[in-house]
Amino acid sequence: MIKQIHHINFIVRDLDAAIERYRALFGAPISAPETLPQRGVKLARFRLSGIWLVLVQPLDPSGQPAQYLEKHGEGFFLMSCQVDNVRKAAQQASAQGINVLDSEPRQGLDDWQVMDLDPDDLFGATIQLVESHE
Amino acid sequence: MIKQIHHINFIVRDLDAAIERYRALFGAPISAPETLPQRGVKLARFRLSGIWLVLVQPLDPSGQPAQYLEKHGEGFFLMSCQVDNVRKAAQQASAQGINVLDSEPRQGLDDWQVMDLDPDDLFGATIQLVESHE
Numbered sequence: 001m002i003k004q005i006h007h008i009n010f011i012v013r014d015l016d017a018a019i020e021r022y023r024a025l026f027g028a029p030i031s032a033p034e035t036l037p038q039r040g041v042k043l044a045r046f047r048l049s050g051i052w053l054v055l056v057q058p059l060d061p062s063g064q065p066a067q068y069l070e071k072h073g074e075g076f077f078l079m080s081c082q083v084d085n086v087r088k089a090a091q092q093a094s095a096q097g098i099n100v101l102d103s104e105p106r107q108g109l110d111d112w113q114v115m116d117l118d119p120d121d122l123f124g125a126t127i128q129l130v131e132s133h134e
Numbered sequence: 135m136i137k138q139i140h141h142i143n144f145i146v147r148d149l150d151a152a153i154e155r156y157r158a159l160f161g162a163p164i165s166a167p168e169t170l171p172q173r174g175v176k177l178a179r180f181r182l183s184g185i186w187l188v189l190v191q192p193l194d195p196s197g198q199p200a201q202y203l204e205k206h207g208e209g210f211f212l213m214s215c216q217v218d219n220v221r222k223a224a225q226q227a228s229a230q231g232i233n234v235l236d237s238e239p240r241q242g243l244d245d246w247q248v249m250d251l252d253p254d255d256l257f258g259a260t261i262q263l264v265e266s267h268e
Contacts (some may be wrong), residue, residue, distance in 0.1 A: 002160050009211070014256040021256065026136050047136035047245075055255075055257075074258030075178040076210035079142070081182075096158040109167070122155065123146040124208030128250035 001089050006082035006112075006130045007045075007052035011069045015057035019044050022055060030055075036109065043063050045109075054109075055075035068126075078126035080114060089117045093129070098122065110134055140216035140246075140264045141179075141186035141202035153178050156189060161170045170243065175199050176264035178237075179243075188243075202260075212260040213230045214231050216246060227263070232256065244268055 019030050028046040035042045040060025043050050052088035056077060058066035068077060083089035090100045091109040109112045113131040135247035146152040153164050155249050162180040169176045173195025190211060202211060217223035224234045233252035242248045247265040 001181065005142075005185060008139075010143075010257065010259050014257075018257045021232070025227060025232060025251075025256070025261070048136065051139060056226075064154075072206065072209075075206075075212065075253065076259055077215070079210070084244060093159060096155075098155070117159075119209065122159070123152045125144050125210055128158070 001083055001092055002081040002129075005051050005079060006080050006132060007054055007080045009043075009054045009056050009077040009080070011058070011065060012058050012074050013057065013069070014049075015042055015044060015055055018055045018057075022046070022053070025043075026053075029055040033107070035059070038107065039063060039065065043109075049107070066100065078114075078116075078128050080128040080130045082133055083129050086115050086129050089129045093117055102129050105131070135217055135226055135264075136215040137218070138216050139185050139213060140266060141188055141214045143177075143188045143190050143211040143214070144209065145190050145192070145199060145206075145211040146208050147191065147203070149176055149178060149189055150171075152189045152191075154186070156180070161183065167194070168243070172241065173197060177243075183207040212250075212262050214246075214264045217263050217265055220247050220249050220263050223263045225267075227251055239265070 023030050030044050030046045033044045040063030041056050044054045045054040086105050098121040101116040105113040115129045117127050119126045157164050164178050164180045167178045174197030175190050177190045179188040220239050232255040235250040239247040250264045251261045253260045
């Protein structure tokens with residue numbers, strides 16, 4: 001059901017500083033910062049061999065990304081895995097005993113439709129399902 | 135200099151339980167557990183679209199993986215990025231102001247030659263350089 005890694009998110013406190021450092025390390029052009037208001041974050045991204053790497057800075061202290069940052073500190077935030085149909089994939093995960101945190105897909109960047117799996121059922125890793133047809 | 139993501143490691147307390155759950159989610163055959171004595175861990179792995187996903191359980195409580203687990207809890211551990219020449223790539227990272235934690239490449243699984251970058255210079259993310267020609 002899971003085809004490939006679609007994007008990996010890193011949570012940071014200072015997006016501009018992180019952009020500069022990641023650009024230096026990866027030698028890749030990084031997008032201008034974007035905001036995702038429904039998620040309470042700003043972010044910038046680049047592609048590495050077909051996979052999006054996304055730097056995320058929380059803006060809304062009550063949002064889930066800010067809470068994650070508070071609890072875990074900076075670093076890896078989530079790995080999003082591409083599926084053909086996110087609702088069906090979530091049902092399959094649920095049938096395997098993995099709790100799905102979203103009852104409906106959330107709109108991410110571009111055409112990304114995402115649903116989060118419960119890290120408590122995946123040994124602490126935040127793994128997300130994403131449907132994207134672009 | 136960095137070509138692609140080569141492997142992503144997840145740190146877990148109970149490898150056998152994690153294998154069962156990740157096999158259910160990813161629908162992929164997962165290798166039999168291996169040990170990497172020089173790292174003080176046992177692990178199992180599977181490939182997702184050309185990228186190794188590695189489940190790692192610390193065995194040696196004084197090793198770096200055990201210390202990471204103690205500090206951060208279970209979940210994402212590191213992302214290893216493939217380069218043509220790990221020594222040269224480490225020199226380039228160093229020239230960009232990123233501290234390289236290993237003075238010499240370490241032997242990982244298979245023919246993997248790895249060098250870790252300092253998470254303090256990468257906003258908390260443990261990013262590793264790896265040279266592999268298999």
